[in-house]
Amino acid sequence: MKLSIIIPAYNREKLLAITLDYIAAQKDVDPNSFETIIVDDGSEDGTKGVYETYRRRIRHLKYVYRARDERSCRSRARNLGLAESNGEMVMFLDTSMLIPNHFIRNLYRIMEEHAHPKLNIYHYMMGMWVEPEKHDLTVLDELTPDIMTDITKRLLALPEWLDNREGLFQLADHDLNKLAAPWTLGWSGCYTVNRAFVQEAGGFDEAFLGWGAEDTDLSYRLYKQGARIIADSEAPALHLPHFSPKEASVKEVLNKRINNGKNLMLQHQKRYEFDTEFFQLYPGPYYNHVLARFHSLSLMEIVPGYSGELLRMLRELLREESRTALIGSDLAYFIQGAGVTDVFLQNPNVIGALGRRLPDARMHYLLGMHTPFADNAFDTVVITDYIRAFPGRFAMRLLKEASRIGKRVILLFTDEYNSVINWLDGQHWSDIELIRKSATANKLTVAELAKVESTRILELTGPPRRKDLSSEILAGEEGHAVKQPMPSAQVTAD
Template structure:
């Protein structure tokens, strides 16, 4: 038995999945269960769970999956919100050339990791380093605490649920309006970093390390992932959308007012750090350009006699 474990550790996986968590044992169990259902050989990817000081038995939950996943558990003391530090802890121990970040409570479709890797392969074939943005259903302010979605997901087959949810506007990725704006080509966006969310995103591990990972000065929810996306963009790492890298965000309790306040403070820090305006940090010129194009289209549609 020891020989087989050592042999597995000598093999380099294609993808490292990093999941930060804090006192969400039940959601973590669902997340790990979906990873165990991926349509890939078990040695294709590893899973690193980084515990930000939980006290709910999270380590035992991870241990329960060691016969189904190549999974390792890491812990850091509870010193407040430190999701960036947790992800960096995992990143420093990643063995694969591609790192996929998933949030605890994000339930990956069985083809999710395969789709991320395929997108990276396509980018590499073109000589274009990329960060791959996966599609996340059911995530927006309205759905974050939705009892209806919680009921739908209870004992649900996630692959079948994805097929059902795809046709419902209320279940779409909250970034869908941005994807529609650029026809799914994120390179057309002035500020592609605004969709770089670590709920479901992958990047070459070397590129993440070259950028120093996450800025650990972010100590409340929001913007620490977008700020890293900004640095990757400035370093020439293009963002790609993969609609096949699907996942479902499971609702959970949260303090909306506190999160918004913390995120705004973080975006202000982001803007100061890079010497840009708050608007630039939030949207770039994307929305302004869209507004100008819309005005121009409307002007063309107005008969000259009434202009």
């Protein structure tokens, strides 16, 4: 069997029925070449009745039921479907996601053209951001499987219906491995992946409860394990906008945002890498541009060329300390001259090169806003002028975390310095008042220890404000989903 379509469902009988209508309408494909699996995540409506109706229209239609409990979530529902699947590829499809009648035929073409044991296909999804309360949906009144392609062509002329990943799909010419962070585009509303590959990776991580980040977490793990990622814009899927009860809509949106923030942090805590650390601040397609810039920069273009006299003074300040960290330099002369033991860097290529030159230094692929280190893990954390290249809220987070993991923070501040990069961007660096404001907000006291030429050596001390995140790291192998026993479920199939 070529394909298994997995549809998680919870109390959406009407939307599920419409989704199945469009699967039943597929043309020019062998109906025995794919199966469809409905995973009922404890619905209390007529979801099973929908299955009973469509089992006569769709061959190889399965129904999997799991009673609702406190661990119910999209991840578990999709994993249940994955366990029951038999296809070479599996497609995760949300209820309310409609596929045109040539979708599976087009999918088989992509599978043949890009045959690969680790193939991932990110499908174009229209209407993800359409709001029923704000946008005109009357065009959908005439929507049927036979004319869906004509309707979608009309909708693609309206900006609110576009998939906001479209620009990156085009930029990479649909070969998403060309991008810096293609995994950020791996959204599970309509997403196809090699079944053996996703099973070996452990499927979706069921620690992600509620809405958000469970799909980018899986996409990230698959990307790290060598996924071949292709975008498909030839057969756009259409997300059918649906209303939420008015009295619950504001609360629902707020809860989604809160839960998404928690899940983004969980995604980072599983691995503690810069990719996921900074993704919390730019959780969307634009992150590809942000990460590409970090991966193309040398910090020599950002921070001043600190003098040998300053480095000697800094080394003397750190002489009696056993463990010290540096944020904001990737130059061997600075690392050796200051005598630091740990370095936080944001460019994997630089980490590799420096690691070979300085084998005794510990290199960490982190910025320093959310780290796995315990309170006071370092005697001192040294931060260069690099902190001034970031907006104030980022600088505040860096100081907050540095003051947690370090017994003290030393900040190098060079008066009247603006880097070439910032000058080209037309930006100005944070001044000393913003640094003092950030320190005050974090209950840190600032003292000037010395000044070498135009660079001040500032000492920041104070009580840590943030709890030790290292205690929250998930059990299990770092960077992989924690494999859990598969829950029991009732399976019905033709």
